Amino acid sequence: MAQAKKELNFWQIWNMSFGFLGIQFGFALQGGFMSRIFQTLGADKDAIPFLWIAAPLTGLLVQPIVGYLSDHTWHPKFGRRKPFFFVGAVLSTFALFLAPYSSALWMAAGALWILDASINISMEPFRALVADKLPDSQRSYGFVVQTLIIGIGTWVASNLPWFMTQLGVPNTAPAGVVPDSVKYAFGIGAFVLFSSILYTILKTEEYPPEDMEEFEAEKNKGFFHGFKEILQNISNMPAVMKQLGLVQFFSWFAFFTMWSFATPAITEHIFGATDTSSAAYNNAADSVGNYLGTYGLVSMIYALVLAFFTSKYKINRKLLHLASLIAGGLGFILIYFIQEPWMLHICFSLVGIAWASILSMPYAMLSSSVDPKKMGVFMGIFNMFIVIPQIVAALGGINFLYKTIFGEEVINTMLLAGTLLIIAGLCNLLIRDKKASHD
Numbered sequence: 013m014a015q016a017k018k019e020l021n022f023w024q025i026w027n028m029s030f031g032f033l034g035i036q037f038g039f040a041l042q043g044g045f046m047s048r049i050f051q052t053l054g055a056d057k058d059a060i061p062f063l064w065i066a067a068p069l070t071g072l073l074v075q076p077i078v079g080y081l082s083d084h085t086w087h088p089k090f091g092r093r094k095p096f097f098f099v100g101a102v103l104s105t106f107a108l109f110l111a112p113y114s115s116a117l118w119m120a121a122g123a124l125w126i127l128d129a130s131i132n133i134s135m136e137p138f139r140a141l142v143a144d145k146l147p148d149s150q151r152s153y154g155f156v157v158q159t160l161i162i163g164i165g166t167w168v169a170s171n172l173p174w175f176m177t178q179l180g181v182p183n184t185a186p187a188g189v190v191p192d193s194v195k196y197a198f199g200i201g202a203f204v205l206f207s208s209i210l211y212t213i214l215k216t217e218e219y220p221p222e223d224m225e226e227f228e229a230e231k232n233k234g235f236f237h238g239f240k241e242i243l244q245n246i247s248n249m250p251a252v253m254k255q256l257g258l259v260q261f262f263s264w265f266a267f268f269t270m271w272s273f274a275t276p277a278i279t280e281h282i283f284g285a286t287d288t289s290s291a292a293y294n295n296a297a298d299s300v301g302n303y304l305g306t307y308g309l310v311s312m313i314y315a316l317v318l319a320f321f322t323s324k325y326k327i328n329r330k331l332l333h334l335a336s337l338i339a340g341g342l343g344f345i346l347i348y349f350i351q352e353p354w355m356l357h358i359c360f361s362l363v364g365i366a367w368a369s370i371l372s373m374p375y376a377m378l379s380s381s382v383d384p385k386k387m388g389v390f391m392g393i394f395n396m397f398i399v400i401p402q403i404v405a406a407l408g409g410i411n412f413l414y415k416t417i418f419g420e421e422v423i424n425t426m427l428l429a430g431t432l433l434i435i436a437g438l439c440n441l442l443i444r445d446k447k448a449s450h451d
Contacts, residue, residue, distance in 0.1 A: 034205030036165030067128030079392025100134030166308025262436035310364025337437030340366020344430030
């Protein structure tokens with residue numbers, strides 16, 4: 013007999029989502045500093061997106077498969093999602109520690125590939141866990157608490173190289189060598205990633221499948237049946253998922269553009285620094301990490317406000333997401349026009365509003381519209397709308413669009429990111445399902 017889902021308090025939801033702190037440490041260090049590592053190892057600016065491509069390509073395959081496997085996993089002691097948390101944590105920790113020690117571009121690209129694939133092994137089951145554990149009335153609240161933790165992780169991790177520099181760790185190195193400040197930051201990130209996921213594993217209990225006989229029968233059908241089922245679910249995905257998929261496409265194209273080009277764009281346009289072995293460049297790159305930390309800090313504050321509000325009141329998820337994405341788009345566009353570096357904090361504060369919404373509202377809308385028995389696989393399929401735009405961007409989409417529409421200067425990538433995020437916001441108007449839109 014299935015256990016009824018009871019409402020959980022803040023700290024219970026916090027414990028089951030705490031592993032996202034480490035996951036976001038990994039993503040923030042990856043997003044904020046892998047392009048810096050690529051440039052340090054000699055990559056041309058226009059080649060940077062292509063060096064990222066292995067990560068989303070792997071995610072395209074990993075996410076639906078992991079989602080399906082976690083749906084069809086159960087152990088009385090280890091649970092359903094927790095085995096995937098652990099495997100992903102071990103692999104991610106290894107990749108995160110090794111990435112800054114790369115001595116060649118192919119090594120750094122390989123480390124990024126392993127890191128991104130491993131983080132996804134843990135991340136998608138975390139999304140499904142919220143839907144597993146919480147009643148529908150707490151879904152928005154649960155995803156917002158996850159976003160709060162993600163915001164903390166983004167802010168702290170993005171500032172780690174700067175903080176290491178303040179402690180006296182060298183911030184420069186010979187040409188082709190990653191500075192110690194970045195190496196120390198990635199080492200700390202590896203420790204936080206593993207320990208925070210382990211905390212969630214130890215502090216969280218999972219519900220067993222609702223119908224154990226049906227569950228065992230489905231599980232025993234084998235992998236090829238599972239592959240066929242994944243394809244069937246893709247072809248028969250709910251209309252809401254397709255509509256949200258369009259929103260996700262433009263949203264994640266925009267953020268992939270930022271992760272790929274924020275460091276070269278801002279260090280060149282705002283600070284006038286291009287020599288990757290110089291103190292000027294490395295100090296500017298630390299500052300970029302600090303500005304990226306701002307969007308994590310603001311996303312944390314925004315998520316905290318939303319957590320309080322959604323715990324007491326109903327919201328219109330669609331309109332909230334629309335407004336948040338447009339705010340973020342304006343933040344990206346303003347980067348092109350500012351005169352003083354401190355004003356970047358304002359720009360990335362607006363970006364933080366969009367980031368908080370991206371990490372919560374689409375999942376809350378989706379979880380109210382799909383079969384709970386297939387939550388893992390649908391969350392995995394849904395994340396194809398995250399990796400596909402990144403693949404398109406990496407295969408030349410960014411370079412073609414920003415140069416064709418705005419011009420050759422690398423700062424124009426931020427204009428492209430802002431435009432795409434505003435389009436993503438407007439795409440929310442296509443969502444008609446009231447159950448998905450309203451909490």
